[in-house]
Amino acid sequence: MKKFLLLIFLAGLFAPVAVKAQFESFKDSVVQLYGVVMTADSLRGLPAVTVKVRNQNRGTFTNEQGVFSIVVMKGDVIDFTYVGFKPKEVKIPANIEGNSFSIIQLMVVDTVYLPATIIKARPRREQFEREFVNADVPDDKIEIARQNTKTAQSRILMQSLPRDGSENSRYVQRQSSQQQFYSGQYRPQNIFNPVAWNEFIQAWKRGDFKNKN
Structure with missing residues (x-):
């Protein structure tokens, strides 16, 4: 009984130490990431850029000046996406000192080629009626x-x-x-069967024996 009570006492004595060590390790891995997202050609701040931690449902957006701030972990990969620009990614170094990290992320314009659109004048009433009547409507x-x-x-x-x-x-x-x-x-022969002769004559009149090629 005394040994059991001693074990409980030692567990209660060392438990806060273990929790404190785990908390210190977690605290050391947390990083406050902040920075600004700008265009690569004109160095203009981009608003509403999506800043998301990869494989996690956490993220934020840049403000009107392109500035953002988010809490991440060391070793996380941050994805920057914005319509009309190529996506970018930044990996937080796992060996950085301290709990803050700042970056300036440049976004490059993504050129998109759309198919050509031909604009024609609206047809006259006569043209519309002619096209409508001659239109080939599938069955x-x-x-x-x-x-x-x-x-x-x-x-x-x-x-x-x-x-x-x-x-x-x-x-x-x-x-x-x-x-x-x-x-x-x-077996009886159908050559003497009047029903068979009637079917043969009807088929001959219909043209069933004509060459369809």
Whole structure:
């Protein structure tokens, strides 16, 4: 029991020392970063420049004169971004002495080439009506579906497209059933079938046997 109480006493005695040492180490790594952001060509202060600590949700903006101030840690990377200028980055040295660091950050103009825009005069009423009437309006999905459901288009698709799995299965079953039905006897010839002759004549009139090429 005495040893247990001694351990508690020693822990309470050395705990403030450890906390104080940790606080001193954290305090030594904190840096007050301040400076000014200017244009590289005219040395003009840039307002509203974004000053952000990388990989952290902390940052600030420059004021109207381009001046900023932010608390960072030694070794942090600071990103400077502004519309129309190339982004810049500054790494805070990990071995600087003291708890303050000042910089003058110069921003270079980023040249952006936009595509050419051709401005034309507004067309007259006659020109607008002529262009509107002669405009080639593409078919919508309803019209495309309507054209695909036409009888002639359906026949062309049936002749050109291969059978799917269900059609092949029905075809094989139908052939097998016919073989079983006419097993041991001669199959009837469709040349004497009036229904087959009627379908042949109707197809001939429709032009199904014409060369489509």
